[in-house]
Structures are given as C-alpha cells and as structure tokens.
Amino acid sequence: MNRRSGVVVAVLAGCALAGCAAEADVPEQPPVTGLLGALAGVRAADGSTAYVEYGDVAAVRALVAADGQRFGGLAGYGYSDLASRAGKVAEVVGFDASAATSALRVGEPPTWAAVLRLDVDVAAVEGKLTALGGERDRSGTWTTAGDGEVVPRGPLAKTGVVSGFQRVRVEPGAVRHGTGGEALRWVADPGDRTLADDPMTGELARCLGDVVAAVITGPKAGLPLAAGVRATPAGEAVEVVCVPDENPNALRDLVATNLETARTGRPEWPRLLPGAAAEQPADQTGVVRVAVPAGPGTQAGRVLQALQRGDLATLFS
Secondary structure (H helix, E strand, O other): OOOOHHHHHHHHHHHHHOOOOOOOOOOOOOEEEEEEEEOOOOOOOOOOOOOOEEEEEEHHHHHHHHHHHHHHHHOOOOOOOOHHHHHHHHHOOOOOHHHEEEEEEEEEEEEEEEEEOOOOOOOHHHHHHHOOEEEEEEOOOOEEEOOOOOOOOOOOHOOOOOOOOEEEEEEEEEEEOOOOHHHHHHHHOOOOOEEEEOOOOOHHHHHHHOEEEEHHHHHHOOEOOOOOOEEEEOOOOOEEEEOOOHHHHHHHHHHHHHHOOOOOOOOOHHHHHOOOEEHHHHEOOEEEEEEEEEEOOOOOHHHHHHHHHHHHHHHHH
C-alpha cells in the first residue's frame, strides 16, 4: 500500500468510526441489495479488497434489450471470466451465468472468487461437477482440482476456462466458485467484517451509489479507484467515479481543471467525458466523486473502459 493510500484508509476508517454521514446518530441497517448488499456477503481480506467487479445482471439485461447500442458495454460485469462463453460453460457446469440476477467477482488471479445469484437446479449442477471428477465434502463444498491448479485439459478447458472452479458451493439461488479454499471462504463464510464494512471498499461503494455495473480497485495497485454506472429502468443513466484523498477539496479542483482542459500526453477528458463535474460529497469525508451524464446517444460505460485501459488514474493527477 502506498503512503497516500495508507493515509486515506486512516481518514476513511476514522470517518467510519466517528460517523461522517449527515445523520450519523441513526443506526445503519445492513445493506441487502445492490452493490453494497453484494459486498456485505464477502469477507474483507487483503485478497478480496484488491479488485471488485459487480453487475446487476438482470437490470443490465433489461437495459440491453431496450437499447443494446447504448448499454451493451455493461453486459458481463461481475462474471467477466464467463461472459463471452456463458452458453458453452453452462453445458459443462449446469448453470448459465448470463441468466443471473446479480454477479460479483473479488480478488485477482491467481486467487479470486465469484458469486452468482440465480435459480439453480442443484442436482443438475452437482451431477455436472461429479462428471468433472469433483468430490463433495461435508460442508457442501465441491473440489474439482487443487488450490490454484490450472486445468489445461478437459470439458471446461475446451470452453476456455482453466481456473476458477477449483472450489464450488451450490445452493438454491446461488453458485459460489473460486480458485481455492481461501478464495471460496471469502464468499461462502463472510464472517464479522465484510467488504461493506471495509473503510476503503465500503466507502467507495457508498460513493458510487445504486449502480448496475461497477469496478473497485484496491490500494495495492496504486490509487484506489471506483467506477460505475447508475441507470434506471427507463434508461436514465449517469456514470460515476470515486477516489479517496486526504485533501479532497484540492483534488476536486484539480479534477475540474482536467475535465475542462486537454493536456499533452493525457487522455482528452473534455472530449471523452463531456459534461462531467467533480464534487466532494457532503456526507463523505475524504472522497471525491465525478459524475458524467450518459444520455441518449451515449454509450454507457466510458469510465469503466478508462479504468480497464489504465487511463482513469490520470484524471486525478
């Protein structure tokens, strides 16, 4: 963790303990839906905070059906490892990730895990896992390979998947899978401290708000970043980026300048994110948020693409 990230974690942790929300004296209810609800089901650990990818798959599916050109880029978030081959993988494991209601992936290779919320025929999936040579233990966890073992041959490998199903837990309404026992425990046994409680990941998720797709990167990679897209069933959309900083007002002013003025050797933010505005949320100390209109005729997901390209951090420097 770099120095800046360490300072910001301390700031956000202090905020979480003291209560920086406008109504800090009102007890918070555990989140049950959306990004925060998904994070509340995952153990906070060094590995799980490194990278978070979330998708409200059902909402995105409806948006894509209504306007594929505008929202098509949001499909696959939360299950990106399976998105392009979901149908073929379904024939091997007995469930179709693209039919999920929501999806969450945490961690980075070689150690990561995922949760898919969907209707599951448990017997059918377990039959497929048996066919893959899997064995079920008393806890209900299936093992198909050793922790972190890459499986270069076999039915899954033929679909392009060689990792991620070493451990699987299946139940009505959800499938949890990961690269090993440690990773699966993140999503199967969240414990008392979850990602929703984490002073970095949780606060960035709160800053993003009610998103249908999101990515949150941890401090190990440098500047922690959170990017996502909020969208209503009617198609009203806004893209959001959040970053932590010990001096958020100064960073907000810097970002405002970057959004207005193109700089040599940098992405052309005025052209890429027209109409974007930076703010320091009144109810979150130590965070800067950028909101980008994503109206009709705009392809939603530009901030997510910029994060994946590695460009987004330059907006804040």
